[in-house]
Amino acid sequence: MAESRGRVVYADLLRILATFAVIVIHVAGGGEKTAPVGSPDWQACNIYNTLARWAVPVFVMLSGMFLLNPDKEIAARKIYTKYIFRVLLAIAVW
Numbered sequence: 487m488a489e490s491r492g493r494v495v496y497a498d499l500l501r502i503l504a505t506f507a508v509i510v511i512h513v514a515g516g517g518e519k520t521a522p523v524g525s526p527d528w529q530a531c532n533i534y535n536t537l538a539r540w541a542v543p544v545f546v547m548l549s550g551m552f553l554l555n556p557d558k559e560i561a562a563r564k565i566y567t568k569y570i571f572r573v574l575l576a577i578a579v580w
Contacts (some may be wrong), residue, residue, distance in 0.1 A: 497548055504548075507541035510534055
């Protein structure tokens with residue numbers, strides 16, 4: 487992995503690109519709701535929305551990449567007590 491001071495550079499770049507793609511998804515989704523279905527504006531928003539959909543799975547994969555890093559030993563007990571608890575807490579608060 488290309489690293490710079492403990493950072494994984496390509497993961498940071500993927501996060502930046504995925505962040506912009508998520509913004510495109512939200513902006514295009516708003517345009518799809520306001521434009522008449524089938525109009526050129528609606529079609530353009532639909533195309534932008536479709537082309538940016540890769541961003542959400544990339545965020546999931548990046549999370550898994552750092553959680554399941556083979557260089558880092560994590561006990562199964564810690565995964566269940568620390569990480570699963572945080573996910574469940576976030577879901578409950580949401």
